[in-house]
Structure formats: C-alpha cells, structure tokens
Amino acid sequence: MSVVKLVGGDYFVALDVPMQKLSRVPVNLQLVPGTDSVHLLVPQLGSHFAARLDSGGLLLRGTWTQPGLRTLMVLRHGALPAAAATVTTLSRPYKEEKVIFSNFAARLKLAGTLTVPAGSGPFPAVVLLSDLGAQDRDGRPAEQPEGGPPAHTYPLLSLLADYLTRHGTAVLRLDDRGVGQSEGNNATATTAQRVGDAQAALNFLRTRPEVDLLHLGLVGHGEGANVALLAASQPLPPAFVVSLAGYGLPGFETLLAQQAAALQAQKLTPAQLDIRLRRQTALAELVRYSTNLDQTQAMITNLLRQDEADLPPAAAQARAAALLTPWYRAFLAFNPLEKLESVQAPVLLLSGLSDEQAPPAQHQAALEKELRDNGNRLITSQRVVGVNHLLQPPTTQWLVLDGQPRPIVAPALLEALKLWLAAQARK
Numbered sequence: 221m222s223v224v225k226l227v228g229g230d231y232f233v234a235l236d237v238p239m240q241k242l243s244r245v246p247v248n249l250q251l252v253p254g255t256d257s258v259h260l261l262v263p264q265l266g267s268h269f270a271a272r273l274d275s276g277g278l279l280l281r282g283t284w285t286q287p288g289l290r291t292l293m294v295l296r297h298g299a300l301p302a303a304a305a306t307v308t309t310l311s312r313p314y315k316e317e318k319v320i321f322s323n324f325a326a327r328l329k330l331a332g333t334l335t336v337p338a339g340s341g342p343f344p345a346v347v348l349l350s351d352l353g354a355q356d357r358d359g360r361p362a363e364q365p366e367g368g369p370p371a372h373t374y375p376l377l378s379l380l381a382d383y384l385t386r387h388g389t390a391v392l393r394l395d396d397r398g399v400g401q402s403e404g405n406n407a408t409a410t411t412a413q414r415v416g417d418a419q420a421a422l423n424f425l426r427t428r429p430e431v432d433l434l435h436l437g438l439v440g441h442g443e444g445a446n447v448a449l450l451a452a453s454q455p456l457p458p459a460f461v462v463s464l465a466g467y468g469l470p471g472f473e474t475l476l477a478q479q480a481a482a483l484q485a486q487k488l489t490p491a492q493l494d495i496r497l498r499r500q501t502a503l504a505e506l507v508r509y510s511t512n513l514d515q516t517q518a519m520i521t522n523l524l525r526q527d528e529a530d531l532p533p534a535a536a537q538a539r540a541a542a543l544l545t546p547w548y549r550a551f552l553a554f555n556p557l558e559k560l561e562s563v564q565a566p567v568l569l570l571s572g573l574s575d576e577q578a579p580p581a582q583h584q585a586a587l588e589k590e591l592r593d594n595g596n597r598l599i600t601s602q603r604v605v606g607v608n609h610l611l612q613p614p615t616t617q618w619l620v621l622d623g624q625p626r627p628i629v630a631p632a633l634l635e636a637l638k639l640w641l642a643a644q645a646r647k
Contacts, residue, residue: 221233221234221235221236221247221263221295222234223249224619224620224621231249233260234246235262235265237560239617245262246262246631247260247261247262248261248263250262250370250624251351255272256260256273257271257272258270258271258272258280259271265286267285267286268284268285269283269284269285270282270283271283271293277297278296278297279294279295279297280295281294282293282295293317295314309559312335312382313338313386314336314385315335315336315338316333316334316335316336317334317335317336318330318331318333318334319424320332321375321420321421321423321424321556321578323416323417323419324420325416326404326413326416326417326420328397328402328403329403330394330395330402330403330420330421331358331379331400332395332402333392333393333394333423333548334391334400334428335381335382335385335390336385336390336430337390337537341429341430341431342432342433343389343390343430343431343432344388344389344390344430344432344435344437344641345389345391345392345425345432345435345436346384346389346390346391346395346439347393347418347421347422347439347458348377348381348391348392348393348394348440348441348460349418349439349440349444349447349448350377350396350440351441351442351443351446351465354397354398354399354406355395356395356399357377357393357400358375358376358377358378359374359375359376359377359378359379360373360374360375361373362396362399362406363553372608374610374626376629378393379628380393380634381393381535383629383634383638383639384439384637384641387641387642388642388645389645390425390428390430392418392421392424392425394417394421396409397417404412405550407542407545407546407547408545408549409546410546410550410551410554411443411446411447411471411547411551412550414443415451415454417439417447419451419454419456422436422451422456422458430559432645434459434643435459435460435644435647436458436459436468436644437459437461437462437641437644438452438460439461439462439464439637440463440464440466441465441611442464442465442466442577442578442609443467444468444549445461445462445464445465446463446489446554446556448461448466449461449466449560449563449567449587450559451563452563452565452567453560453561453563457563459644460565460566460567460568460644461563461565461566461568462567462568462637462640462641463567463569463584463587464570464571464573464611464637465570465572465577465580465583465609465611465634466569466578466583467583468578468582468583468585468587468590469552469556469582469583469586470554470555470556471553471555472504473506474577474578474583476500476501477577478577479500479592480497481576483500494558497528499523499526499527503520503523504552506519507520507548507552508549508553513544516544517544518540518543520540520543520544521537521540524536536647538639560587560590560591560594561590561594564593564595564596566598566599566600566644567596567598567599567600568600568637568640569584569588569599569600569602569603570612570637570640571583571602571607572602572603572604572605572606572607572608572630572633573605573606573607574605574607574608574614575607575609576608576609577609578609584601584603588601600608600640604630606630607632610627611630611633612627612628612629612630613628613630613631615627617630
C-alpha cells in the first residue's frame with residue numbers, strides 16, 4: 221500500500237496486490253483526531269481496514285474486512301530507498317494494445333492505444349478527443365500554441381484512459397494528425413475535419429468484439445468536446461457524448477480571451493496590457509478576414525515586430541505563417557453552437573469552476589442552452605469547484621513525488637464522469 225502526503229495535508233493512498241492483479245486501487249484514509257486510530261476504506265473492493273498506529277508510527281495493527289472475510293492484519297512501514305537501482309512497474313489490470321486504423325475519407329492512417337478491461341466483455345467504450353493544438357495520444361502537446369496559454373506537460377488523456385478502463389470502460393485515445401504515428405498535418409485539419417477522425421475511430425471500435433456497440437461514445441476535452449458534439453449531429457452518431465470544458469463561444473472570442481488571460485498573467489502595466497490586447501485583436505482580425513495570404517503574412521510580420529522590437533525577421537515570418545494555417549483561420553470563424561439542433565444523444569457537460577480558458581458561466585452555459593432549446597432532454601450539466609481547464613484540482617491536492625508537486629486529474633471530476641458513464645451503460 222502506497223501512502224503519499226499531499227501539499228494540503230491530505231493523503232493519496234493506493235493499494236497494489238500483484239497476485240490478484242490489483243494495481244493502484246484508490247483508498248480513502250481517515251484519521252481520527254486526538255487518537256492513534258486510522259481507517260482505510262477501499263470502496264472499489266467493498267473493503268476496509270480499521271487499525272491503530274503502533275511502535276512509533278511504524279506499524280498499523282487492526283482488522284481487515286472484505287466480503288466474506290474478516291481477519292487480523294499488520295502493515296509495516298517501509299520507506300523507499302533514496303535511489304533505487306531498479307524500478308519495478310506493476311502490470312496494469314487491463315489489456316493495452318497499440319492500434320492503427322484508417323480515415324478512409326481523408327485517406328489517412330491514424331494511430332492510437334486501445335485499453336480494454338479484463339474479462340470477456342463486451343464493454344462500453346469511448347474515444348478520447350484532445351483540445352486545441354497538436355497532441356499525442358497521452359494528451360501531451362506537441363508544440364506551444366501561438367499566443368495561447370502555456371502548454372501543459374502532464375498526460376491528461378492517458379490518465380483519463382487509465383481511470384476509465386479500471387472502472388469498466390474500454391478507451392481508445394489517438395495521436396492527432398501529424399503527431400506520433402498518425403499521418404497528416406494537424407495545422408491543416410479544421411475542427412470540422414477532425415470530426416472525420418472521430419468517426420473513423422468510432423468505426424474502428426465497431427469492428428472490435430470487446431466493444432458493446434450500443435454503448436459507444438465520445439469524450440472530448442476543449443475543442444475535442446466540440447468535435448464530439450459535431451459528430452453526434454452526423455449520421456451514425458455516438459450513443460452519448462461527454463464535453464469536458466468544451467467551448468460554447470465563437471473561436472474568435474475564445475482565442476482572444478485565452479490570449480488576454482496569458483497577457484494578464486505577465487503582470488504588465490495597464491498601459492502595456494492595453495496596447496498588447498489591441499495588437500492581439502488587430503492580429504486576429506487580419507487573420508480572420510484575410511483575402512490574400514501573402515499580403516496578410518507580411519502585415520502580421522510587421523505587427524509582430526512592432527510588438528517585439530528584438531524579434532528577428534525570420535522568426536516573425538515563421539510565427540505569422542503559423543497564424544495563417546487552415547486550422548487557425550477556421551477556428552477563428554468556428555461557431556460551436558451550429559448544428560447542435562441535430563444532437564439528440566445523451567450529453568454530459570462537465571467543467572471546472574476555476575477554468576479560465578473556457579469559463580463555464582459563458583461556455584458551458586451557452587452549450588447547455590442551445591442543446592435544451594433544440595429539444596434535447598438528455599442533458600446533464602455539472603461544474604466542479606476548484607477545477608481548472610486542464611481538469612486539475614487546486615495545487616494543494618496535487619501529489620508530492622520526489623519533493624515536487626505533480627498535477628493530477630481532479631478526483632471529484634473523475635467520480636462524476638464515472639457515475640454518469642455507468643448510468644449510460646445501464647440503459
């Protein structure tokens with residue numbers, strides 16, 4: 221059993237029983253104030269351990285209870301060595317397979333990882349769809365978005381896939397176009413074209429015997445949520461859609477708001493902030509209403525060098541070219557509310573109240589209103605306190621490993637997602 225103290229004073233506890241193929245099973249640790257009593261609850265196994273600290277806090281003596289068994293047990297403390305010569309990795313309690321499938325319409329091959337719960341199945345299944353920018357199958361950005369918020373480095377999609385698969389859902393996550401083993405170019409793929417990739421992923425899962433074809437859905441993060449909703453408006457829609465921090469405002473407004481948040485984080489003076497914001501707006505409008513790409517690139521290059529006097533001409537030209545990609549231009553003109561009238565599948569809208577890139581009061585509210593106004597009565601909308609756009613909880617709840625806080629996906633959000641998916645699987 222691993223016990224890690226979190227930044228805020230709480231504990232992360234996980235149970236590993238290799239002989240029973242149990243790995244990283246969540247455990248709730250409860251301390252009784254003013255006593256040496258410790259309660260360890262394992263809801264996933266219907267088990268608990270009621271114990272007391274002994275021998276200076278190095279032993280836990282108590283009673284382990286699980287369905288059909290009640291026995292005395294002693295846990296001994298064993299600190300990890302400061303530097304281990306070898307690292308033992310426990311096998312995951314599910315099957316993992318690297319796969320390649322085709323988007324026949326786009327004439328592209330896409331690569332990904334399919335994780336399937338242990339057992340015979342068939343299992344409910346989902347495809348995970350990434351947010352803005354080129355990302356690999358684990359959810360790590362391939363590059364820093366131009367003018368956007370800082371790229372994160374933790375494997376968001378991999379963490380989601382691991383959690384969902386451990387709780388009975390098969391998961392396919394894929395490399396975006398031009399990333400990893402996937403063919404194509406993400407910079408030329410518009411949001412509408414990404415729908416084709418999502419449909420190709422669904423069709424691939426429809427060929428797999430482990431997948432329950434009646435309970436096959438899409439789970440999208442950010443722009444991926446909009447892709448999922450668009451796919452639900454097409455023929456052969458998914459059985460359900462989960463929108464994680466999806467965008468509800470036009471792309472032009474979304475990107476400008478994200479850029480403004482990034483500039484505000486730089487602690488500029490009010491005058492500096494004002495001029496930078498006006499230049500960002502002017503730049504976006506140049507891209508949005510361009511009629512001649514070569515001329516627009518020259519204008520953007522000039523604007524960038526005015527904003528950053530020490531920016532080399534070649535670097536300014538390269539940044540200008542990046543802003544004129546088909547994806548960027550299409551996203552500026554993208555309206556996420558269009559075609560939602562055709563979405564009649566169950567939809568979970570799930571966001572964090574600390575999301576500054578897609579504040580739910582604007583974005584999630586707009587999606588919910590449009591879906592309900594068009595007759596969809598299968599909408600569930602939830603907002604989780606303290607969770608940001610990357611689905612992380614406050615830093616006080618992060619894990620501390622090697623003395624450094626490490627981001628995690630918010631447990632409250634994961635629990636809400638798990639319960640909603642379980643409800644869909646029962647239908």
